[in-house]
Amino acid sequence: MTTLEQLFGGRTAMVVDDVVGPSRAAEVRGRLARTGYTRYALLDRGSYELLADPQEPALLAALTEIAARMTGRALAVAEARALRLGPGDYLLAHHDRLHEDHPVELTLDLSPASVPGAELHYRRRGQVYFRVPCVPGSLAIVERGPTVSCNHTYVSKRNPVARIVRLMLLLRDR
């Protein structure tokens, strides 16, 4: 049986590899770091570093164009943020915001190296339906729905040099 949520809820969920190369990722990562992150530490919700409203207009425009092509929608950036996670960090699903409409969420992985097990999990009514592994340079494109939430999995302390950088955009119809 097909539910209405499956028909009209979160639709596109895909990863496009090699959207940015290592050198451009390093440049962006450096600019974000120089701008400065702020640590978020309400630990019942998350532990990570946040940079709100990163000033990367050219990159954001390029990512939006890719998302528009992949989803067939005319999209514009509604929100942007950069997140940096290290060993022991995480964002829980109940820290995520539900959206009544169907925005498109993009996650560009700017991490310096792949971190096995450090994933984004998209959930529908709590159940994971899409996993985004940490693959530097890749872009996750997910059309969200009212029952879709997202969490960033715990980063193991057994990898003391793990560093995950995610540039996240929320796109809405123009």
Add this chain to the structure above:
Amino acid sequence: MWQLGPGWDDEAQLARAWRAAQPFPYLVFDDFVAGARLPELLAMLEEEPVQRYEGDIFVFEASAPEPTTPELRELRASFASVLAPALSRITGHPLRRADMRAYAYRAGHYLLPHSDHQDDLGRVIAYVYYLPSPEPPAGGELELFACRAEHGELVATDSARLIEPAPNRLVVFEVSPLSLHQVREVLGGLRISLAGWFYP
């Protein structure tokens, strides 16, 4: 199996320690089970199956919420019958029953900060009893947080206590919206425990 040792004799002192504990009421009892009985206890758990559980705040192995073997059911029943009366007197909370699951945290397993509190579940006191491990764990500490709430939302969460998962140690703590705690990631070895909650 469960018998209260001399550490439980002075209930007035335990009640004072409970009330004074920070960041929220808790007690730690070492050498909880008489050493000679530990092999018998471990043998009672041998047949209880565990499986992997994974959510956004946890990865661990555990037995099912309802025990599958008569041995674990018996352990659960006798645990409640021995401890509930004493803990009722010490904590001031009327307690009658307890649930019990067996947990195995291996390297990379964790339980992120949470309070255990849910209005409809009736959990009053949480407990964890650390079993002797064939591979003593690195990490896996119980961490308690000092929290501040405004309008029902936590606005500050600061680490306040670390309790090592020492073998044959029982920890009990009060469940409330402010009883934020976590099991730190196990970095190596195996952390095995029995844990659950007491209810009215």
